[in-house]
Amino acid sequence: xxxxxxxxxxxxxxxxxxxxxxxxxxxxxxxxxxxxxxxxxxxxxxxxxxxxxxxxxxxxxxxxxxxxxxxxxxxxxxxxxxxxxxxxxxxxxxxxxxxxxxxxxxxxxxxxxxxxxxxxxxxxxxxxxxxxxxxxxxxxxxxxxxxxxxxxxxxxxxxxxxxxxxxxxxxxxxxxxxxxxxxxxxxxxxxxxxxxxxxxxxxxxxxxxxxxxxxxxxxxxxxxxxxxxxxxxxxxxxxxxxxxxxxxxxxxxxxxxxxxxxxxxxxxxxxxxxxxxxxxxxxxxxxxxxxxxxxxxxxxxxxxxxxxxxxxxxxxxxxxxxxxxxxxxxxxxxxxxxxxxxxxxxxxxxxxxxxxxxxxxxxxxxxxxxxxxxxxxxxxxxxxxxxxxxxxxxxxxxxxxxxxxxxxxxxxxxxxxxxxxxxxxxxxxxxxxxxxxxxxxxxxxxxxxxxxxxxxxxxxxxxxxxxxx
Numbered sequence: 001x002x003x004x005x006x007x008x009x010x011x012x013x014x015x016x017x018x019x020x021x022x023x024x025x026x027x028x029x030x031x032x033x034x035x036x037x038x039x040x041x042x043x044x045x046x047x048x049x050x051x052x053x054x055x056x057x058x059x060x061x062x063x064x065x066x067x068x069x070x071x072x073x074x075x076x077x078x079x080x081x082x083x084x085x086x087x088x089x090x091x092x093x094x095x096x097x098x099x100x101x102x103x104x105x106x107x108x109x110x111x112x113x114x115x116x117x118x119x120x121x122x123x124x125x126x127x128x129x130x131x132x133x134x135x136x137x138x139x140x141x142x143x144x145x146x147x148x149x150x151x152x153x154x155x156x157x158x159x160x161x162x163x164x165x166x167x168x169x170x171x172x173x174x175x176x177x178x179x180x181x182x183x184x185x186x187x188x189x190x191x192x193x194x195x196x197x198x199x200x201x202x203x204x205x206x207x208x209x210x211x212x213x214x215x216x217x218x219x220x221x222x223x224x225x226x227x228x229x230x231x232x233x234x235x236x237x238x239x240x241x242x243x244x245x246x247x248x249x250x251x252x253x254x255x256x257x258x259x260x261x262x263x264x265x266x267x268x269x270x271x272x273x274x275x276x277x278x279x280x281x282x283x284x285x286x287x288x289x290x291x292x293x294x295x296x297x298x299x300x301x302x303x304x305x306x307x308x309x310x311x312x313x314x315x316x317x318x319x320x321x322x323x324x325x326x327x328x329x330x331x332x333x334x335x336x337x338x339x340x341x342x343x344x345x346x347x348x349x350x351x352x353x354x355x356x357x358x359x360x361x362x363x364x365x366x367x368x369x370x371x372x373x374x375x376x377x378x379x380x381x382x383x384x385x386x387x388x389x390x391x392x393x394x395x396x397x398x399x400x401x402x403x404x405x406x407x408x409x410x411x412x413x414x415x416x417x418x419x420x421x422x423x424x425x426x427x428x429x430x431x432x433x434x435x436x437x438x439x440x441x442x443x444x445x446x447x448x449x450x451x452x453x454x455x456x457x458x459x460x461x462x463x464x465x466x467x468x469x
Contacts, residue, residue: 003155007053007063008041011036016050018043026181026188028198036222037191041157044189045080046073049411053283057187058154072331072412073394079153082162085144086387087132087349088380088396093119093143094128100151118146126273145177150311174200192411193217234462241270242443243290247297247357248384249322249403253463260355261459262450269443277384279355285310285435292438293447295430297385297403298323298357301429311433315448319468320430323404324361324419330412334336336399338417339365343374349397352381356431357428358388363402365423389413403428429468 004021013407016036020027029037042048044055046062047081055063057078062071073080089094094115095102095265101111119125122142132140141161148156161177178200181188192198233401239401246254251273259271274291276279282301286308294311296302299318305311326342328334338454342348351359359381385402392400393412407415421427432451450456457467 001058001185001187002056003044003058003189004054005044007040007042007055009038009039009043009048009111009265012260014217016040022187022189024185024187026190026355029189029191030193030195030198037380038159041080041159041191045078045157046071046076046079047181047393060233060312072329073170077154079151079156080149081144081148081156081158083139084383085132085161086391087143087147089132090377090379091131091382092133093130093135096132096158097146097150100147114150114289115146115404118150121144135282135367140437150404153186155189156181158188158190160192177188180229193419230441232400235253238268239270240268240440240443241272242273242292242438242440242447243274244293244295245274245276245281245285245289245291246293246295247278248275248282249297249358249406250295250430252409253405253459257459258451258456261455264448265450266443266446269446273393273449275384275386275451276354277351277359279352279357280384283355291431291435292434292440292444294435295319295432296357296452297428297430299426299429299431300360301357302433306433310436312436313433315445317432317448317452318429318431318468319451320460321468322428322430322464323405323466324401324424324428325407326399326400326416326419327389327392327399327407327413328416329392330349330414332398334398336416339369339371339419342366342369342371342399343378345378345398347374347397348375348378349382349391349400351385352383352400356382356384356388358385358403361419363425364425365401365419368423408464430465 002021002023009016014036016039018040031037037277039048043050050063050065052065053063054061055067057076061067061069062076063069082135088099097118098111099113101114119128122145124134124142124146126141127135127139134141144150158221174197190198233399244254254273261271262271263269278298278301281294282305286307294302294305302311302316306313308315326338328336335341350362353359363372366375380391380397381392385406388400389402389406389410391397399416404418407413432448434441434448436457438444460467
């Protein structure tokens with residue numbers, strides 16, 4: 001069984017150009033954050049679409065730009081373990097593991113026997129009735145691996161599954177995972193920034209290959225656009241790097257258009273984007289995140305940081321307005337027409353209201369629609385709006401609530417309803433402001449001014465935002 005990948009995708013800072021062909025071995029991909037590792041996996045899984053190229057698995061074409069073939073994630077039969085494991089928070093361990101077989105409508109006895117057997121093999125028996133929030137990091141990983149293996153996918157993608165684990169636990173789980181993958185006999189692509197992890201997971205007979213891979217990563221770095229593997233990059237002496245902490249729903253607009261355009265206008269400034277839910281970014285800034293500009297998806301998080309004097313109140317501008325929308329995957333059959341009958345859905349994805357503004361808005365809207373309490377056993381809570389979108393795109397959730405801009409950025413979803421503002425306490429406003437502790441006040445101010453230019457506003461409009469008056 002072979003996995004062949006030959007893809008190209010234009011990114012903001014570099015061109016992602018990936019070529020490899022593997023059989024039933026573990027291929028390691030190593031590089032720093034932002035180097036295109038996760039993007040490569042997402043392209044293989046069908047979550048992201050390359051600009052051109054071809055992906056073939058076991059003789060079956062999954063993607064071919066010339067032939068206009070682009071199978072959905074469900075059609076590709078590829079198992080994907082996300083960095084945060086992406087367990088359904090409102091499902092028990094048993095139900096999480098069983099979910100791929102339930103989706104295939106297999107006999108309950110077969111499902112039960114398969115789940116219990118895997119749980120024994122991975123030493124998580126007795127955890128059947130627990131929820132993800134009740135598990136340790138190692139237990140979460142084992143549950144995610146069990147769900148991955150029970151799917152019996154033709155290929156496996158692992159996105160830094162050990163990054164959140166301590167060193168002692170990591171060593172033990174590495175050996176366990178190697179044993180399981182060796183017995184699985186499928187192509188495996190394993191992403192990590194750790195050379196030892198890559199070498200450990202390789203097959204014994206292919207270890208020479210993996211060692212060679214590690215040794216030539218410097219050469220690959222040119223292809224992936226990575227930092228120079230020991231070679232110091234030549235930069236202008238006065239080059240400055242500033243960081244913008246921005247809501248996940250802004251990532252595509254910034255990375256593809258606004259940051260390259262700003263850096264062209266200000267060639268002495270590099271802009272690094274950090275994207276997540278506004279609630280998580282607020283916490284990170286409170287804990288000392290080295291950010292220069294904060295761009296929130298809600299006024300609540302910005303107001304809190306202003307009150308704590310962590311964002312300069314005089315710099316804050318309410319720049320954008322977004323809309324909350326109910327979406328489904330294009331090919332998913334559902335009886336749900338809108339908020340009025342959302343309770344008919346079997347699985348609903350929303351952002352975690354504790355940290356995700358889109359989730360906060362969703363909770364308010366569904367509460368006013370008298371639906372929130374009724375759907376508690378059907379909700380999957382995402383860590384940011386991008387995660388919610390990916391669950392709907394992959395069919396893991398029947399419907400989901402995201403921003404209209406997120407829906408517009410995806411060719412894989414259909415909008416069922418735009419949530420009326422009368423179901424919300426306030427409009428969905430995006431404020432931007434300068435972090436008070438920035439060491440680059442002038443550059444941060446220039447970025448905020450740049451985001452208010454006519455050219456930038458037109459870019460935001462094209463992404464689906466409305467400009468605040």
